[in-house]
Structure formats: structure tokens, C-alpha cells
Amino acid sequence: xxxxxxxxxxxxxxxxxxxxxxxxxxxxxxxxxxxxxxxxxxxxxxxxxxxxxxxxxxxxxxxxxxxxxxxxxxxxxxxxxxxxxxxxxxxxxxxxxxxxxxxxxxxxxxxxxxxxxxxxxxxxxxxxxxxxxxxxxxxxxxxxxxxxxxxxxxxxxxxxxxxxxxxxxxxxxxxxxxxxxxxxxxxxxxxxxxxxxxxxxxxxxxxxxxxxxxxxxxxxxxxxxxxxxxxxxxxxxxxxxx
Numbered sequence: 001x002x003x004x005x006x007x008x009x010x011x012x013x014x015x016x017x018x019x020x021x022x023x024x025x026x027x028x029x030x031x032x033x034x035x036x037x038x039x040x041x042x043x044x045x046x047x048x049x050x051x052x053x054x055x056x057x058x059x060x061x062x063x064x065x066x067x068x069x070x071x072x073x074x075x076x077x078x079x080x081x082x083x084x085x086x087x088x089x090x091x092x093x094x095x096x097x098x099x100x101x102x103x104x105x106x107x108x109x110x111x112x113x114x115x116x117x118x119x120x121x122x123x124x125x126x127x128x129x130x131x132x133x134x135x136x137x138x139x140x141x142x143x144x145x146x147x148x149x150x151x152x153x154x155x156x157x158x159x160x161x162x163x164x165x166x167x168x169x170x171x172x173x174x175x176x177x178x179x180x181x182x183x184x185x186x187x188x189x190x191x192x193x194x195x196x197x198x199x200x201x202x203x204x205x206x207x208x209x210x211x212x213x214x215x216x217x218x219x220x221x222x223x224x225x226x227x228x229x230x231x232x233x234x235x236x237x238x239x240x241x242x
Contacts, residue, residue, distance in 0.1 A: 003115060003116055003117060004035060004036070004115060004116070004117045004118070004119060004139045004140075004145070005035070005036050005037065005038060005109060005113050005115040005117070005118055005119070005139075006033075006035050006036070006037040006038070006118075006119050006120075006121050006138070006139050007037070007038050007039075007040075007105050007106045007109045007118055007119065007120050007121070008029070008037065008038075008039050008040075008105075008120070008121050008122065008123045009039065009040035009041060009098070009101070009102075009105050009123060010022065010026060010039075010040075010041050010045055010123040010124075011040075011041060011042055011045065011066045011098060012042065012044070012045060012066075013066055013092070013094035013095060013098060014092040014094055014095065015090075015092075015095055016090045017124070022123070022124055023048065024127075025123065025124040025125070025126055025127055026048075026049060026052070026123055026124075027052050027054075028126040028127070028131075028132045028135070029123055029124075029125070029126045029135070030049060030052060030054040030056065030059070031052070031054050031132070032126065032132045032133075032135045032136045033054075033058060033059070033135070033138075034058070034136060034137065034138070034139070034140055035058065035119075035138060035139030035140055036058050036059075036060075036113070036115070036139075037058055037059045037060070037139075038059075038060045038062065038105075038109045038112055038113065039059050039060070039061050039062070039123075040061075040062045040064060040105050040108075041061065041062075041063065041064075042063065042064065042065055042066065043063050046061055046063055060112065060113075062108070062112075066094065066097075066098070069097050069098070069100075069101045069104070070100075070101060070104040071096075071097035071098075071100040071101050071104070072097065076093065078198065079093035079096055079097055080093055081198070082096055082198070082203045082204050082205045083096065083203075083205065085201065085202060085203035085205075086166075086203040086205045086206075087165070087166045087203075088166055088205075088206075091203075091205045091206070095205075096204075096205040096206075099173070099205070099206070099207040100194070100207065102120050102173070102176070102207065103120075103183065103186055103187050103190055104187075105120070106118050106120055106183050107183060107184070107187055110180055110183065110184075116146050116179055116180070117145040117146055117177065117178070117179050118177070118178065118179070118180070118183060119138075119139055119145075119175065119176070119177040119242055120175065120176040120177070121138070121174070121175050121239075122174040122175070122236075125174055125175065125236045125239060126239070127233065127236075128233075130230075130231040130232055131232055131233065131236060131239050134232055134239040134240035135239055138239055138242055139242060141241065141242060143177075143241060143242050145177050145178060145179060145242075146179045147179070147182075147223070148178075148179060148181040148182055148185075148221075149178060149182055149220070149221060149222055149223040150176060150177070150178040150182040150183070150185070150186050150221060150222050150223070151176070151177040151178055151222075151223045151224075151225060151238075151242075152171050152172075152173070152176055152211065152215070152222055152223070152224055152225070153171060153172040153173075153174070153175060153224075153225055153227075153235075153236075153237060153238050154170060154171055154224040154225065154226050155169065155170070155171065155172050155226075155227060155234050155235065156169060156170055157170070158170040158212070160216060162200075162213075163196075163197055163200055163202045163209070163213060164206075164208075164209035164212045164213060165202060165203070165209065166206070168209070168212075169208055170208070170212045170215075171208055171211045171212055171215070171224075172208065172234070172235045172236070173207045173208045173211050174235055174236055175236060175238040175239065175242070177238070177242055182221070185218070185221050186214065186221070189214045189217060189218055189221070190210055190211075190214055193210050193213045193214050193217070194210055196213075197209075197210065197213075225237075225238060225241065228240070228241075
């Protein structure tokens with residue numbers, strides 16, 4: 001039984017980078033992967049990944065369409081409303097939906113393996129040689145995660161706010177790790193906080209902002225990590241510690 005499972009996903013949606021750029025990141029991701037992984041994607045992206053020619057024996061692919069995201073249960077009008085309130089114009093409803101979906105992918109993964117610990121990792125994290133070298137050991141290091149807290153990346157100190165908006169960034173949400181209890185706790189508070197943002201008339205597009213408010217409300221549910229002196233991009237620095 002694997003102790004740790006990586007969970008990730010990729011879908012072709014409107015984004016700030018081209019699909020060809022993300023294909024380069026995906027190539028690095030699968031080329032250096034050494035940990036059991038559950039990967040959610042669409043049929044066309046799956047075929048492109050197969051064409052890369054890497055050993056995929058550690059990967060369980062879940063094929064689905066972006067239209068099937070749990071995020072859409074809130075209604076398209078909900079996400080269009082978040083887009084209208086968001087000062088970052090490139091944040092499309094589809095991009096916001098996949099950020100919301102990170103925890104939903106992990107919750108689905110809980111039923112697909114007996115692993116104790118689950119690491120969410122954005123599929124686009126592995127972007128250069130330094131991050132790829134770190135990713136060779138990702139999910140295989142002896143990092144204690146089975147402590148009922150969600151391990152998150154803190155990249156700056158920010159004063160408390162009832163709600164966070166651009167340009168305030170306290171946490172990076174590209175890499176998140178924890179056991180089953182931690183992820184279920186996170187789902188419960190995330191959904192409540194997102195509803196509160198919407199009711200307050202503030203965009204809930206950014207999972208980084210929602211995460212910050214979740215932390216403020218339940219700090220004992222989280223363990224924060226800060227960047228080391230490293231060549232790894234500070235948005236993805238947990239690539240070299242997990």
C-alpha cells in the first residue's frame with residue numbers, strides 16, 4: 001500500500017499560458033515522476049501525454065470532461081459573477097473552476113487508493129531543470145504529513161483582512177499536502193468561506209485568497225512552510241521538501 005499519493009490534473013481551458021507551454025511542463029512532470037499518482041484529465045490530453053513516451057506505470061488516469069467539475073454545481077452564474085468582480089482579467093470562469101476543483105480531485109482520490117497522505121501538485125509546477133531535479137524525489141521524502149493538518153506554502157506575511165483581494169498574496173496554492181482528515185476539513189471550510197466571499201460581493205476566484213481566510217478561521221488545521229534559500233521558484237518551493 002502506498003503511503004503517499006500525488007494528485008494532479010490538467011484540462012485545456014483558457015489560461016495565461018499556451019497549451020504548448022503547458023505540454024513542456026507536463027513532459028517534465030511525467031518524465032521525472034517517481035511517486036504513485038492519480039491524474040485527472042480529458043481524453044485528448046491523455047493521448048498527448050501517452051505520446052510523450054514516458055513510463056506511466058505509477059499513474060492512474062481518470063478521464064473526464066471539464067464540464068463535469070463539481071464547481072459547476074454552484075451554477076455558471078456564480079462563476080461569471082466572480083469573474084466580473086475579479087481585477088485580474090485573465091481569470092476566466094473555467095480557470096477559477098479548476099482552482100476550486102483541486103480539493104475535489106483529492107476528495108475523489110481518497111476513494112481510489114488506501115494511501116495515508118495526499119499531495120496536490122499543479123501539473124505545471126515542474127518548469128525548469130532545477131524543479132525537475134527536485135521532483136525526482138517528490139512524494140518520496142520522509143516528511144511527516146499524517147498529522148491531521150494541511151501543509152501549505154506561505155510566501156509572504158500579510159495583515160489580517162476579513163477577505164483577501166488582489167494584490168494580497170499570503171499563500172501559494174500550487175502544492176498542498178495532508179492526510180485524509182486534513183483534506184476533508186479543508187473541503188468543509190473552503191466551501192463555507194467561498195460562499196461568504198460571494199455574499200460579501202468579493203470575488204472568490206482565487207484559491208489563494210480563499211485559503212488565507214480558511215487559515216485565519218481555523219489556524220490549527222494548517223501547518224505553514226516558508227521558502228528556503230533555493231533556486232526553486234518560490235511559488236513551488238515545496239517541490240524540494242515533500
